Amino acid sequence: MNYMDYLKTQKFPLFWCGGCGNGAVLGAIVRSFAALDYTLENTVVVTGIGCWGKADDYLTTNSFHGTHGRALAFATGIKLANPKLRVIALMGDGDGVTIGGNHFIHAARRNVDVTAILVNNFNYGMTGGQYSGTTPENSLTSTSRYGHIEAGFDICKLAEAAGAPFVARTATDNPPAMEKLISEGLDKKGFSFIEVIAPCPTHFGRNNGMRQAAELMQWVKDKSVSVAKAKTMSPEELHDKLIMGKLVDVDGEDYGSKYLRVIASASSGNEE
């Protein structure tokens, strides 16, 4: 299939603001679908609520548009009930790791075979730029006018600590790298997690002196270091940095495969 076949072009133009990174992520996802030969019938895109949660509006696959923060819990049920389905959860930073943090760590721990693509723009865009669980300390948002006093999550570390077998971080300024990591994550058996850093010039940028997307991307670039380079740096040097690339890629049996053994044991009456 051509990547355009996954897009509901009649719903264009995209609802997102000028300079927003979401469109680029959506493009990388549909190109990855095409590259991996995903069928519309066998693919379920589960979204949460927020700017990025609108992504399913533009897709022609099966979809599930649920509640704020719960995408992974819906995705868990979908995947476990029909293991043949390709299940992708699209979440924002508020969605995925602020209100939905508990579902996030447990989906990773359980190693459910879904792909979670979290677009991190460091604030709640849809509701007017309030701070989220990933907003960096000292930044200004519409609810931290005196400077944010909480530290933001390193989501990839969280995913790794929770046991996710595939963890990667990328950004919208490097589309080929983004697409490659998304494709790898989609193709990986087990819980795969890709964090995509994306600009929100309308809110986070404007509130922090970066009205242009380019300025925001430069800010991200300045904070970015590659996995290879990070290995040569001290923890102090890495403070406040975003390590870009594939951070975890290990093999581990996913929940659904393990459960087949439960079914085999139960069928032979071995529960005690």
Next chain:
Amino acid sequence: MKQIIFGMGNEAITEGALAAGARFYAGYPITPSSEIAELSSIRLPRLGGMYVQMEDEIGSIAAIIGASVAGVKSYTATSGPGFSLMQENLGVAVMGEIPCVIINVQRSGPSTGLATKPAQGDVMQAQWGTHGDHGIIALSPSSVQECYDLTVRAFNLAERYRTPVILLADEIVGHMREGYQIRELLPHDIIDRKKPTCPPRDYQPYDFSGEEDEIAPLAPYGSEYITRINGSGHDESGDACGRPDNAAKFNSHYLNKFRINQKDIIETKSFDLDDAEYAIITFGCSVRSSKAALKLARQKGIKAGLLQLVTIWPFPKEQVREVCSRVKGVVVPEMNLGQILGEVSKTNPGQIPIVGVNRVDGQMITPYEILARLEEVAK
């Protein structure tokens, strides 16, 4: 297998779910419902089904909703605190029109309440716990046999009307043991959701036009159809839609579909009502005390009868109104402070006394308390 099993209500609920064809359970253990989780974790994999213990009740109901759209009949069991957490995604099942069964083995509240003690305080929550206008189906068993039978019925109603169904049990029926039968179900005793028959490109998961019962067919994920489920305002295709006329149409539909099908949904049972001058109207565990009170009253010469509300929501207005129209007084026993009493009162033409017998101390209402109230009303 022997005919009659002496078992717990929670066991019978689990057996009913399995007999109805449920093969997916996601839940978070909570007293007094945990036996359903435990037994499901043993029985489901033997049938090729799946049990998964989620991180909380928000995730539990989300997972069963997801599994249901993937084509597997799904259920969860909980009690008050967990049912409160489920209200958010119960709304997704309402608006997304997803069949699923939520078993609430009620316990004393509010909050943690008396964790091991019974109550019937979640009647209003079952209907109005999740925000916005909508109908819901809630059934309430009063015996272990009804635990089995009504669980089967809960799945059938969920499938037929594309809706979450709440089995509003309570600690007493959940934990009591009684003889019950695992009734053999024939294929026509089990209802499965309507599947689309149109060409795939024409399929719209929320298009109920041309459906007499206002229920649109639902194709599972992974079929030849594309299924787009949406808990936000959506049109027939499942696409987000904010048009006022569309919102009015669908928001009314979430109530109307129960109204137009209420004859099939609503079930009540009558005892000694034919010549009754006074009626007891009740549900769940309080039916047991009420039946005993009914006999005591008759012995004392009070012509009492009993209307058991098997379906709680949609509220059996017509049945209640009919009883109220021909008796001199009504007593409504319930282990809460008058939730059903209020609904009964709404249907009352206004001439007869309608009074409650209420307990919120975690103790079952005794037959003598109900008798005393009947005697007062009959004075």
Next chain:
Amino acid sequence: MKETWQVIFSGVGGQGLMLAGTLLGSAATGYEGKNAVMTSAYGVESRGTFAKSDCIVSTQEIDYLEVMAADAVIALAPVAYQKYVDSLGEDTLLIYDDAIETLPSKARQLAFPIAKIAKDVGNISSSNIVALGILVKITALVKEHSVVKAIIEEFWGKEKLINLNLEAFKAGLAISGSK
């Protein structure tokens, strides 16, 4: 023949009071076509504090679940015996372990070496089943062989447990014959 029997198995948590009630109910409903209802009360702790099971057996439909006037009370621990001894009337049978100090009561009191017999047949934790045997022998509220079937069903596939419980039940039947 008495239509309805209201029985309380009482003691402390961990004494198998629910099992005794379940076997009685299972015998009545599964093998005799009678009705039976059982409810239990216990503390938040699983073991050591007062606990009881109410079991009603009847040829009629059973409405209210709790025992309102006990026909028989089995007390396997002092705390249980002391709870009931004062309040029972002359129509009630109070069966208790003879290691418990007897107090005055209107009830028809019958003390048996229940724990000792259980120990003799192999396990003190079978006291509940010994007591069930005593109850069945004295009251004939269900038939002996119905309980035997209920025990076999309850422990299906676990030969050792079936034998232990059958022996305990039979020992209970035998000892009560002596009074």
